[in-house]
Amino acid sequence: MKAAISSLTTTTSKNLNLHYSSATLSRSALLNPKPLSRSPSFLPPIPTKIHHTRIDFSGKSHFHTNNFSPVMASSYKPEQARAPPALPLPAPPVTKAIYFYVYILFEIGLCQLSVTPDKERNIAHARKAIEEAAQRGAQLVLLPEIWNSPYSNDSFPIYAEDIDAGGDASPSTAMLSEAARLLKITIVGGSIPERSGDKLYNTCCVFGADGKLKAKHRKIHLFDIDIPGKITFIESKTLTAGQSPTIVDTDVGRIGIGICYDLRFQELAMIYAARGAHLLCYPGAFNMTTGPLHWELLQRARAADNQLYVATCSPARDTESGYVAWGHSTLVGPFGEVLATTEHEETIIIAEIDYSLVELRRTNLPLQKQRRGDLYQLVDVQRLNSE
Amino acid sequence: MKAAISSLTTTTSKNLNLHYSSATLSRSALLNPKPLSRSPSFLPPIPTKIHHTRIDFSGKSHFHTNNFSPVMASSYKPEQARAPPALPLPAPPVTKAIYFYVYILFEIGLCQLSVTPDKERNIAHARKAIEEAAQRGAQLVLLPEIWNSPYSNDSFPIYAEDIDAGGDASPSTAMLSEAARLLKITIVGGSIPERSGDKLYNTCCVFGADGKLKAKHRKIHLFDIDIPGKITFIESKTLTAGQSPTIVDTDVGRIGIGICYDLRFQELAMIYAARGAHLLCYPGAFNMTTGPLHWELLQRARAADNQLYVATCSPARDTESGYVAWGHSTLVGPFGEVLATTEHEETIIIAEIDYSLVELRRTNLPLQKQRRGDLYQLVDVQRLNSE
Numbered sequence: 001m002k003a004a005i006s007s008l009t010t011t012t013s014k015n016l017n018l019h020y021s022s023a024t025l026s027r028s029a030l031l032n033p034k035p036l037s038r039s040p041s042f043l044p045p046i047p048t049k050i051h052h053t054r055i056d057f058s059g060k061s062h063f064h065t066n067n068f069s070p071v072m073a074s075s076y077k078p079e080q081a082r083a084p085p086a087l088p089l090p091a092p093p094v095t096k097a098i099y100f101y102v103y104i105l106f107e108i109g110l111c112q113l114s115v116t117p118d119k120e121r122n123i124a125h126a127r128k129a130i131e132e133a134a135q136r137g138a139q140l141v142l143l144p145e146i147w148n149s150p151y152s153n154d155s156f157p158i159y160a161e162d163i164d165a166g167g168d169a170s171p172s173t174a175m176l177s178e179a180a181r182l183l184k185i186t187i188v189g190g191s192i193p194e195r196s197g198d199k200l201y202n203t204c205c206v207f208g209a210d211g212k213l214k215a216k217h218r219k220i221h222l223f224d225i226d227i228p229g230k231i232t233f234i235e236s237k238t239l240t241a242g243q244s245p246t247i248v249d250t251d252v253g254r255i256g257i258g259i260c261y262d263l264r265f266q267e268l269a270m271i272y273a274a275r276g277a278h279l280l281c282y283p284g285a286f287n288m289t290t291g292p293l294h295w296e297l298l299q300r301a302r303a304a305d306n307q308l309y310v311a312t313c314s315p316a317r318d319t320e321s322g323y324v325a326w327g328h329s330t331l332v333g334p335f336g337e338v339l340a341t342t343e344h345e346e347t348i349i350i351a352e353i354d355y356s357l358v359e360l361r362r363t364n365l366p367l368q369k370q371r372r373g374d375l376y377q378l379v380d381v382q383r384l385n386s387e
Numbered sequence: 388m389k390a391a392i393s394s395l396t397t398t399t400s401k402n403l404n405l406h407y408s409s410a411t412l413s414r415s416a417l418l419n420p421k422p423l424s425r426s427p428s429f430l431p432p433i434p435t436k437i438h439h440t441r442i443d444f445s446g447k448s449h450f451h452t453n454n455f456s457p458v459m460a461s462s463y464k465p466e467q468a469r470a471p472p473a474l475p476l477p478a479p480p481v482t483k484a485i486y487f488y489v490y491i492l493f494e495i496g497l498c499q500l501s502v503t504p505d506k507e508r509n510i511a512h513a514r515k516a517i518e519e520a521a522q523r524g525a526q527l528v529l530l531p532e533i534w535n536s537p538y539s540n541d542s543f544p545i546y547a548e549d550i551d552a553g554g555d556a557s558p559s560t561a562m563l564s565e566a567a568r569l570l571k572i573t574i575v576g577g578s579i580p581e582r583s584g585d586k587l588y589n590t591c592c593v594f595g596a597d598g599k600l601k602a603k604h605r606k607i608h609l610f611d612i613d614i615p616g617k618i619t620f621i622e623s624k625t626l627t628a629g630q631s632p633t634i635v636d637t638d639v640g641r642i643g644i645g646i647c648y649d650l651r652f653q654e655l656a657m658i659y660a661a662r663g664a665h666l667l668c669y670p671g672a673f674n675m676t677t678g679p680l681h682w683e684l685l686q687r688a689r690a691a692d693n694q695l696y697v698a699t700c701s702p703a704r705d706t707e708s709g710y711v712a713w714g715h716s717t718l719v720g721p722f723g724e725v726l727a728t729t730e731h732e733e734t735i736i737i738a739e740i741d742y743s744l745v746e747l748r749r750t751n752l753p754l755q756k757q758r759r760g761d762l763y764q765l766v767d768v769q770r771l772n773s774e
Contacts, residue, residue: 076628081654083766220759227751241463245762264754266653266692267468267763294691297723301688304681305653336684364614367651372607375632376654379470379764 080373084383086274092253092355105354106252109133109141110329114316114346122148123175129348134183136350140252143190144315145260145283148172151323153238160193160200173205181211186250190283191259199240204257204283206248217257218242221265230289245271253278260284263298271380273306278355282312291326304336307361309353317344334361467760471770473661479640479742492741493639496520496528497716501703501733506546509535510562516735521570523737527639530577531702532647532670535559538710540625547580547587560592568598573637577670578646586627591644591670593635604644605629608652617676632658640665647671650685658767660693665742669699678713691723694748696740704731721748
C-alpha cells in the first residue's frame with residue numbers, strides 16, 4: 001500500500017525524494033516543552049496525560065464499550081466504502097518528550113503574506129516570513145497560493161518559473177529549498193505559476209528539512225467561476241490542470257496537498273484521508289464573495305468529515321489589486337474546530353498540531369467503521385490502477 | 388434512470404405510491420403572492436426578474452463566457468465522477484405565478500416539537516403543529532427525529548409501531564397520513580421507532596398530499612458514539628440499520644431523506660445529489676456536545692458541496708430528559724447559507740424554498756462539470772446494480 005502511494009506521488013515530479021522518518025524524539029523535544037494546546041471550551045476534554053497509552057496507530061482503534069457489535073458493522077462492509085480500502089493512519093514521525101510523556105505534536109506556521117508586482121521583493125519577503133516562523137518554533141511552514149506574483153491571468157505567464165529546471169530558472173523555489181535546508185524545517189511552499197514546456201500550471205512545491213523537493217502538486221481543479229456582478233474568473237484561460245492528487249510523507253506527518261479551488265471538491269480530501277493523511281494543506285486565495293460564503297465552511301467540513309487536520313494559507317488582502325483576497329488563513333482540528341485564524345492583514349500564525357487528536361476523534365466517532373460500503377464506494381482511480 | 392430510482396425507493400416499502408407531478412401552477416399560485424426571500428447581504432444578488440428565462444432544468448447549464456473550454460473539461464471525464472453518471476436536475480413541480488412571472492418556490496414548515504413520555508399527547512401535539520404550519524402556508528412539513536417517544540434505548544421497544552400494518556398498529560403514522568390528506572400537504576414525518584418482525588428501526592415516513600405513504604427511510608447509519616464524559620450512545624443496542632438510501636418525488640420536488648447520524652456521511656448526500664435531489668431532509672437530534680460542534684457545520688457543508696437545499700428538524704430541548712437535544716432546526720440554501728434557524732425552544736419555522744436558486748448556484752460554480760472523473764468516482768451501489 002505504501003508503495004502504491006509512493007509511486008503515485010513520484011509521478012508528479014522527477015525530483016522526488018520520498019522518505020519516511022521513523023518516530024523518534026524531535027530535535028526540539030527537550031528544548032521547547034510547551035503547555036499542550038487548549039481546545040475551545042465546548043470541546044470534550046482531552047485526556048492529555050494518557051496520550052501515550054491510548055493512542056493506537058495500527059489502524060485498529062478500540063471502541064470503549066461492550067455494546068458495540070463489530071459483527072453488525074462488518075455486514076455493512078465499511079472497508080469497501082473506499083476502493084482500494086482505506087490505509088491505516090501511519091505513525092507520525094513527530095514526537096516531543098515532556099517529562100515522562102511523549103507527545104505527537106509540533107508547531108505549524110501559516111504565513112499570510114502581502115504580495116506585490118515586484119517578484120524579487122516577494123521572494124525576499126517570503127523568506128523573511130519563513131525565517132520568522134521557524135524562529136518562533138514552526139517545524140512546518142505553509143505559504144499562500146500565488147505568493148510570488150499578482151493573481152491574474154495576465155501575470156501568470158510573466159511570473160511563471162521552470163521548476164524542474166531549477167536554479168536561476170526558478171528563483172522562488174530555489175529560495176524555498178535553501179530556507180528549508182538552512183532552517184531544517186518542512187515547507188509547503190504555497191503556489192507559484194509554473195512553466196513546463198508550453199504549458200502553465202498553478203503549482204505547490206513541498207520541501208523537506210534537507211532542502212530537497214519532496215512533492216509537486218499542480219492544481220487539479222481550475223478556478224473557473226461566474227457569479228455575475230461579483231466574481232468571474234477563468235483560470236483555464238491560461239493554466240492547465242494537474243493530473244494527480246499529491247500526498248507526501250514528511251518529517252511532520254503525511255500531508256495531502258490541494259490548491260484553493262481544489263478545496264471545493266470533497267472527493268480529493270476523502271482520497272487523501274483514505275491514503276492515511278494526518279494533515280491537508282490548502283494554499284488558497286478565496287475572494288470577497290466566496291471568502292465569507294465558503295472559506296471557513298469548506299475547510300471545517302473537510303476536517304470534520306475526514307477527521308484530520310486542515311491548514312489553509314491565503315495572501316493578505318490588497319484592496320488595490322485586481323483580485324482581492326479574503327485572507328483568514330486558518331488551522332482546523334480533526335473535530336472541525338478552528339484552532340487558530342486571523343483577519344485579512346499580513347501576519348504569521350503559529351499554532352500547535354497534535355496528531356494524537358486525530359486518533360482520539362476517530363475513536364470518539366468511529367466513522368471509518370460505520371460507513372456503508374454496501375451502499376456507496378469512493379474509488380481512488382490512480383491508487384486502484386497502481387495496484 | 389428514473390426507473391432505477393423508483394425501483395430503489397420502492398424496495399423500502401410495499402405501500403409506496405410514487406408519482407411525479409408535472410410542472411403546473413400550484414393551487415396557491417395566485418392566492419398567495421409573497422415577496423421573494425431575501426438572502427444575507429454578503430450573498431450575490433439574485434436576478435429575480437429573469438428567473439423564468441435563465442433557468443434550464445435540462446441538465447445543460449450554460450456557462451456565460453466564451454473563455455470556458457468544454458473540451459478541456461471533458462478530457463477530465465466529469466461525468467465519470469459519479470457511477471452511474473449524475474442525473475440532470477428534474478423540473479420541480481412547484482411553481483408560483485406572481486404577475487407575469489412564474490417562480491419555483493414554496494414554503495416549508497420545520498416543527499421543532501417538545502417531546503414527552505406521553506405518546507398520545509405527542510401525537511396530538513404534533514398534529515396541532517402540522518396544522519399550524521399548513522395554516523401559515525407550508526406545503527411541506529418536516530418533523531423531528533423520534534417525536535412520539537423519548538430518545539432512549541429503553542423507550543424504543545416500548546414506543547415502536549408496526550408501520551406496515553398501519554391503522555391501530557401505528558397511530559403516529561395514521562395521524563400523519565390523515566393530516567397530509569386533509570391539509571393537502573407533503574409531510575416528511577420526522578422519525579419514530581418502527582417494529583418490523585423482531586427488529587426495530589429508526590424510521591422516517593413521507594406522506595403525499597393524498598395521504599398515501601410515498602417512502603419509508605430506515606436510518607442507515609446508527610448512532611454509536613463514545614465521547615467519554617460527554618456523550619456515549621449505542622443505538623445499535625436496540626436498533627437495526629436500514630438497507631437503502633431513500634429519495635422520493637413529491638409535489639414539492641425530489642427529496643432525499645437522512646436521519647440524524649446519516650448527516651455525518653457525506654457519501655449519502657452525494658448519492659442523493661447525483662440522483663437529482665432538490666432538497667435533503669434530515670430529522671435529527673444532535674446533543675449538547677455534537678450540536679455546537681457539528682450540527683450547523685454538517686448541514687451547511689452538505690448544501691454547499693452538493694448545491695441543493697438542506698432542511699433539518701430537531702426536537703425542542705428538554706433539560707430534564709435523559710438525552711438533551713440541541714434544537715436549532717434550520718433551512719440551508721444551495722450556497723450553504725443559513726436561510727432560517729432558531730434556538731432550542733419549541734417553535735415552528737416557516738421559510739421559503741426557491742428551487743431556481745439550485746440551478747443558479749450550479750451555473751455560478753459549475754462543480755458538476757469540473758469534477759475529475761479521471762481521478763475519483765463515487766459509486767451508488769444500488770443504482771448501479773439496478774441498471
